[in-house]
Amino acid sequence: MSAPAAGGPGVSAPVAPAAWAASDPYAAALRAGRGPLFLRRADGWLLPLEVERWCAAADRADRAALDRCEGRVLDVGCGPGRLVAELAGRGRTALGVDVSEAAVAHTGRLGGRAVRRSVFEPLPGEGRWGTVLLMDGNIGIGGRPCALLERVAQLLAPGGLLIAETAPGDVDERAEVQVVDTGGALTGTPGHPFAWARVGTPALLRYAARAGLRPDAQWSADGRRFAALRTRTRNTTAETANRAAVISSQWPR
Incomplete structure (x- = not known):
């Protein structure tokens, strides 16, 4: 388990990375390519994690979301890398970000690129990404959606696109959870508690407005729900030239 990462410049407060992705049960599930795996709250409530779908190729709903991507794509919480691999197969420039060593390694085996890092740590190409993905419930990273959206706004280029997958209904809840393997088939050991x-x-649209993101589209596919939002455009050409010069030095060589 890595230490909590401080927020980037302008983020309202430090937020811990997605500690569940660094937990032993999660890594074991990715290596096995299967569950059962759950998020468990203190009151015993369980949320199933769709490990088999995450470890498979991108499905129809995934591909429909990826069809909307613009420019360079950053997949935050990329997991085993199916979306990064799909984008790479399309000839798109894409990078995955995940705190799990197993997830980053799996992405590489699929032919995608990924870095082991928290979204709240410095990342390549800040302010230059055309699209940021928060799929598979990753809007929950850190347990503070508004702070995460503020960070995403920093990563996106002016007018850039956020594609987020949301929970069904008007849900807006935060809790401390653990990753658990209830059957004991993987490790039988729960992961460390973390905020989710x-x-x-x-609720996403309410938080997005505070972060300076505006609604662009909403849709459903195969029982999953998605929303797209955009950043504001830049105001001056001088700012454009300055930001481009700074960001260009951050790309991996």
Whole structure:
């Protein structure tokens, strides 16, 4: 388990990375390519984690979301890398970000690129990404959706696109959870507790407005719900030239 990462410049407060992705049960599930795996709250409530789907190729709903991507794509919480691999197969420039060593390694085996890092740590190409993905419930990373959206706004280029997958209904909840393997088939050991959030589309739009993101589209596919939002455009050409010069030095060589 890595130490909590401080927020980037302008983020309202430090937020811990997605500690569940660094937990032993999660890494074991990725290596096996299967569950059962759950998020468990202190009151015993369980949320199933769709390990088999994450470890498979991108499905129809995934591909429909990826069809909307613009420019360079950053997949935050990329997991085993199916979306990064799909984008790479399309000839798109894409990078995955995940705190799990097993996830980053799996992405590489699929032919994608990924870095082991928290989204709240410095990342390549800040302010230059055309699209940021928060799929598979990753709007919950850190347990503070508003802070995460502020960070995403920093990563995106002016007018850039956020594509987020949301929870069903008007959900807006935060809790401390653990990753657990209830059957004991993987490790039988729960992961460390960490903060997580579940956010439906109405709540996402409320938080997005505070972060300076505006609604662009909403849709459903195969029982999953998605929303696209955009950053504001830049105001001056001088700012454009300055930001481009700074960001160009951050790309991996």
